[in-house]
Amino acid sequence: xxxxxxxxxxxxxxxxxxxxxxxxxxxxxxxxxxxxxxxxxxxxxxxxxxxxxxxxxxxxxxxxxxxxxxxxxxxxxxxxxxxxxxxxxxxxxxxxxxxxxxxxxxxxxxxxxxxxxxxxxxxxxxxxxxxxxxxxxxxxxxxxxxxxxxxxxxxxxxxxxxxxxxxxxxxxxxxxxx
Amino acid sequence: xxxxxxxxxxxxxxxxxxxxxxxxxxxxxxxxxxxxxxxxxxxxxxxxxxxxxxxxxxxxxxxxxxxxxxxxxxxxxxxxxxxxxxxxxxxxxxxxxxxxxxxxxxxxxxxxxxxxxxxxxxxxxxxxxxxxxxxxxxxxxxxxxxxxxxxxxxxxxxxx
Numbered sequence: 001x002x003x004x005x006x007x008x009x010x011x012x013x014x015x016x017x018x019x020x021x022x023x024x025x026x027x028x029x030x031x032x033x034x035x036x037x038x039x040x041x042x043x044x045x046x047x048x049x050x051x052x053x054x055x056x057x058x059x060x061x062x063x064x065x066x067x068x069x070x071x072x073x074x075x076x077x078x079x080x081x082x083x084x085x086x087x088x089x090x091x092x093x094x095x096x097x098x099x100x101x102x103x104x105x106x107x108x109x110x111x112x113x114x115x116x117x118x119x120x121x122x123x124x125x126x127x128x129x130x131x132x133x134x135x136x137x138x139x140x141x142x143x144x145x146x147x148x149x150x151x152x153x154x155x156x157x158x159x160x161x162x163x164x165x166x167x168x169x170x171x172x173x174x175x176x177x178x
Numbered sequence: 179x180x181x182x183x184x185x186x187x188x189x190x191x192x193x194x195x196x197x198x199x200x201x202x203x204x205x206x207x208x209x210x211x212x213x214x215x216x217x218x219x220x221x222x223x224x225x226x227x228x229x230x231x232x233x234x235x236x237x238x239x240x241x242x243x244x245x246x247x248x249x250x251x252x253x254x255x256x257x258x259x260x261x262x263x264x265x266x267x268x269x270x271x272x273x274x275x276x277x278x279x280x281x282x283x284x285x286x287x288x289x290x291x292x293x294x295x296x297x298x299x300x301x302x303x304x305x306x307x308x309x310x311x312x313x314x315x316x317x318x319x320x321x322x323x324x325x326x327x328x329x330x331x332x333x334x335x336x337x338x
Contacts, residue, residue, distance in 0.1 A: 012221075015221040015222050018222075018225050022225050022228045022232075025232070026228050029232065033236070040231045040236075041231070043231040043234050043278075044227055044228065044231040047227045047230055047274055053183040054182070054186050056190075057183075058186065058190070059215050059219075060193070060194055060209070061189060061190050061193055062212060063207075066211050067204050067207050067208040068204065105303070105306050105307055108310060112311060118315065121311075121315075122315065122319055129298050130297035132269070135269045135297065137182070137186050139273050140182050141182040141183060141273070142274050142276065143276060143277055147338060150334055150337060151290055151330065151334060154333055158326040162319070162323070165322070169314075170315065
């Protein structure tokens with residue numbers, strides 16, 4: 001737990017340093033090319049407004065799920081699920097807005113030890129990484145409905161195929177070792 | 179304010195009210211988490227916005243579309259896809275960046291590849307993934323994800 005806190009602190013410092021660097025670059029560029037100041041500031045403002053309209057709401061939704069859907073609930077449901085239901089559950093539980101990916105790895109590790117299917121664990125992790133609900137909302141906002149739905153649909157299909165493939169490979173390589 | 183933003187805010191407010199009616203303490207805890215995550219995300223929000231503004235203000239569209247536009251084909255997809263795999267940007271912030279690239283003439287497939295590799299593949303989190311799940315699963319998952327991202331990008335390019 002302490003490690004996690006330290007890691008977050010380091011990331012925070014890194015982000016602020018990065019912001020400082022990019023600010024300096026921006027100021028230098030704009031003082032060399034003052035005619036660009038207006039379009040740059042306009043873009044800055046447009047994107048800022050668009051993000052502030054949705055980010056606080058997305059964070060509230062994230063916070064609510066983080067408290068209400070505990071790790072234990074996810075592990076309990078995913079540990080025993082199998083077949084189509086298991087696949088479905090792994091996608092849904094992964095997509096719930098419950099925090100960054102590095103929380104999901106330890107959960108996946110527990111699931112693995114508990115004997116959950118490898119395919120479900122891979123689906124769960126991949127779904128957590130790339131079809132998270134808040135992400136889809138922001139994608140909808142910035143890239144439109146058609147793009148978001150098509151990418152979502154394709155991602156789900158390919159994640160399932162990949163998961164089953166990985167499970168087969170792992171099973172096969174374990175049989176070879178025996 | 180556009181439709182999506184309105185819907186997201188309505189969901190957030192409704193969720194908050196339902197939660198508050200059910201359990202006051204838990205709701206306050208969620209709000210604290212929400213506030214903390216928001217503050218944590220804030221510097222990166224500004225980094226991304228400034229990057230976008232500089233990109234749109236200084237890099238001519240022809241340059242961007244030459245590297246990642248329609249005519250760049252598979253090279254463009256591989257280029258941004260690879261970039262997405264290495265970069266460690268919060269996914270929430272990848273979408274405004276992607277939309278600015280689109281505005282500047284990047285192809286839809288390149289943008290799709292960027293988002294998919296960025297979210298699915300984590301070069302930065304790979305050591306942790308190996309530690310928790312073993313080398314085999316971690317490397318297979320990240321490696322195959324890269325191939326998947328390219329296939330998804332190509333299909334999106336054809337359909338949209």
